[in-house]
Amino acid sequence: MMIHAIRCASKIEGVVMNKYQLFIDGKWVDGSEGVTEAVINPATEDVIGHFCHATSDDIERAVAAAKQGLKDWSAVPAWERGDILKRAADLLRERKEKIARILTLEQGKPLAESVGEIDRAADFIEWGGEEGRRVAGRLISGRDTGCSIQVRKVPVGVVAAFAPWNFPIVLTAKKLAGLLGAGCSCVVKPAEETPGSVVELIKVLVDAGVPGNALNMVLGKPADISNQLIADPAIRKITFTGSSPVGKLLASQAGQYMKPVTMELGGHSPVIVFDDVEVAALAKSLVAKKFFNAGQVCVSPTRFFVHKSIYDEFVKVFVQSAKELVVGDGCGVKTKMGPLANIRRLEAMEVLVKDAVAKGAKIETGGKRIGDKGFFFEPTVLTNVSLDAELMSTEIFGPIVPILPFDDEDEVLRIANDVDYGLAGYFFTKDADRQAKFSDQLTVGTIGVNDVPAHIAEVPLGGWGDSGYGVEGGIEALDAYLKSKYVSYR
16 A cells, blocks of 8 residues: 655644633533643644543533533524524534544544535534424324323433544534434533544534533543443433443443433444446445545444455455555545554554454455554455454454455355344345345345445434444434423313
């Protein structure tokens, strides 16, 4: 692969790297004990800022503010809430160039991907406001004269929202769009790697008119914050996007307090390529899909199964296209793949490749770290991969592609479904019968037929199995943040 040596400076014109504060009750404040933690540019390993750690008292104040914020925000008419969220979406689009640079500096993805993420986030915010205007109850005739029944949809309450580092703006925006559209308030906890971009999102929403007490943000040690928020009686709903192991832990904690959760967790998406496709064109297009955000995507295509009659040609074109990817600092104009977000992901890639090779895999390209500065890992393609290799059952979440041949479609369907995850799956064929069969029988929440679709605001995304439960987006976007109230009048 081509290595693009140009790196962004840690400070970009128009972007001030500073201390990222907590946002509590409408004010930006330091943590009570003055503890901060460095934010690292994954392309250079330079410190580009610091974020404040919230103490237990800080978290308590954020929850108290959100309790009052729930009253204030839910009292705003739904139509006006829609206006405010539409204004926020427009502001986000206006500021996207500046925010994209902050996002690239702290997360690593190419600038073009950062801009695209912010555009999608704006769509979700706008969608949440529109759907909030459509929330409606219903009247039911009583079983006897003199009785009428009203079913109301009301906000679930104060929400604790936990967002990840791979798409920090759009995945936070999904949650805020749903909960704010429904009239809820919240305490948001961004990832430690990417506080700056979420800070900018909070500023946009507040500038647009969301009450400061309805939208609180805390930073710090994840376990300390989640433990306290989940246990707090004022928190009535948990929403989390992240790994399956952490999601299971948070869901079990929430269960102790009978609190509903939305869990958008990991994936291990199969890609099944049949023998009736245009091989070269498809292989090239799937390289772009696979290495998007360096493969750090929950719905990333990860386990490739290619019909044996076209296998050699597919691998040849795919490998050559992977070698041509320009890897480098996300701010470089030629960069197509940036670094991994942190050293943990880099080390995880090394472990997965080592395990696969020990079990017989052949490295067609890549397989190792690039240089000794920045968290860069080569786009990696493996063949002769054993089904016993760890990367065949564990979410890869990085730029590694195992490609296996198949000739029996029932067997490949069984293997595709034979993992604990069920977030997404993709297959490519012109055969209508196959299209019907595989779209029916793949046990995942999102299916691409001759496509690897992105999550856009108007469609629901949710997983099966270890990939979580509940959905974000679509006309269902607000459902998780509403409760039904049955009122009988006599």
